[in-house]
Amino acid sequence: MKKHNVTEFPFSHTSFIKRLKNGAFWKTFLIGTLLHIPLILSGCSEPESSNRIESKETLSEEQINNPKLPTENSVEMQSLVERLNKVVTLAKSKKDFMGNIAIMANGNVIYQQSIGLDSIEQKKVSTVNSRYRIGSVSKTYTAVLILLAVEEGKLSLDDTLEKYYPMIHNASKITIRDLLQHSSGIPSYSKDEDFFQYYTKAHTREEMLDKFSFYRSDFTPQSKGEYSNTNYYLLGLILESIYQQPYSELISDKIAKPLKLFNTYEGNQMQISNNESLPYHFSDKGWEQTPQAHSSVTLGAGSLVSTAIDVASFYHALFNGQLLDDDNLQNMLTVKNNFGLGLVPYTLSNRQGYGHRGTIDAYKVTAIHFPADNVTLVVTSNASNDNINSLYQQLLKAYFNDSKIDITVATLEKFVGRYVDIKDPSSEAHFERSGSTLVHVIQNEFRTDLTYQGNGKFLFEQMYGPSILFTFSEDGSRLLFEQGDYKGTYKKIK
Secondary structure, eight states: OOOOOOSOOOSSSGGGOOOOGGGHHHHHHHHHHHHOOOOBOOOOOOOSOSSOOEESSOOOHHHHTOTTSOOTTSHHHHHHHHHHHHHHHHHHHHTOEEEEEEEEETTEEEEEEEESEEETTTTEEOOTTOBEEOBTTHHHHHHHHHHHHHHTTSOOTTOBGGGTOTTSTTGGGOBHHHHHTTOSOOOOGGGOTTHHHHTTSOOOHHHHHHHHHTOOOSSOTTSOOOOOHHHHHHHHHHHHHHHTSOHHHHHIIIIITTTTOTTOEEOOSOOGGGTBOOOEEEETTEEEEOOOOOTTTSTTTSOEEEOHHHHHHHHHHHHTTSSSOHHHHHHHHOOBTTBOSSOEEEEETTEEEEEEEEEETTEEEEEEEETTTTEEEEEEEEEESSOHHHHHHHHHHHHHTOOOOOOOHHHHHHTOEEEEESSOTTOEEEEEEETTEEEEEETTTEEEEOEEEETTEEEEOOSSSOOEEEEEOTTSSEEEEEETTEEEEEEEOO
């Protein structure tokens, strides 16, 4: 059986921003696409329904009058639901995604939808109450627990790891903040050669800590940022040590119960009888169940279970002062080397958001809050043969009603073909047309729809990496390729 990674390889960090010579971009794109598999978990419940507009709290006068939050029976709300339904209907027709969608605005549930099955074998249909492992989204919850401990005076972000686990290499140089912000230099245990031999089995805290004690630093602490699940496992251990309580109880007592997130908890083997969805990957035989990681191996880094709406409720609470004081929320939002504290910045449709994504077993989750609009959009999945990021972006654009600029088929045809870098012919860009959309084709395998910006400009918008702007000459003979600080001129060869 194919091995399924249980690690996270973010697609938006400094290693991604490379010069495109010798196909470096394509190589990085493929690594980010094929190997991205984060750890994530969390939970919460709502009455079963689809497309329901439901208030979780009393609306203030400001919220009622907020034009960004149409009333339930308004034309604007009906239009919003129609746009979102169109995206969901398309996702259903492809039959390559099973999961849940939840959107909150100003603390109100604006949209919920479930797709597919919790169990293929039992033909159990997913509902908005279906629970999913949320993998690395759990890291945001762990970060909140650490900052609550700071507020309670139990630790400082400047405390060194030596205070708790001196056996870790460079422990005297690694701070709590470094663990939160992935600047510790500690290797990620999920990259161990034998990880897939032990990740489904129960391990004691001592056994995991013993593994970590043999690691040598990948880099000097604070010198850079590099994602590591070990950082958050250690944070989970520290929390259990300072509170003398299991991590599962801390999640319940300090987050789930106060916020009434009754479907959020630390889980283990998922059970249909507990309204938990089962994980599936797609193979030559069709959908097959995926082995499940043991929660003792994912402590703090990816051990939570939740519903889509519970995750949305959690992020809304975090960004609206219901969990942390303003200073500590700002600590979480302070970005260094592309990482906040338990949060990652994302720019979509020119909107700044903060959140996390995760993959564990075959579960995939993306959860992002957009502070300027006070909107949270969450997608959870237990089976996906496609990149859920594309679905996420389509939902986001539908929610904000981002207008589409029309372009004629005749004009699009001018840009169809292959282009090569005039300075490096080995670097190639390939474009095809699909209806009224220009498609970017990578290594004849990966296809991404481009967004037309007008004046010959097409945007390849990525959630986890710098967007790419393609600007074509009027006759389609030349192409300007821009990504980050890179600019390259390409010529059409056929």
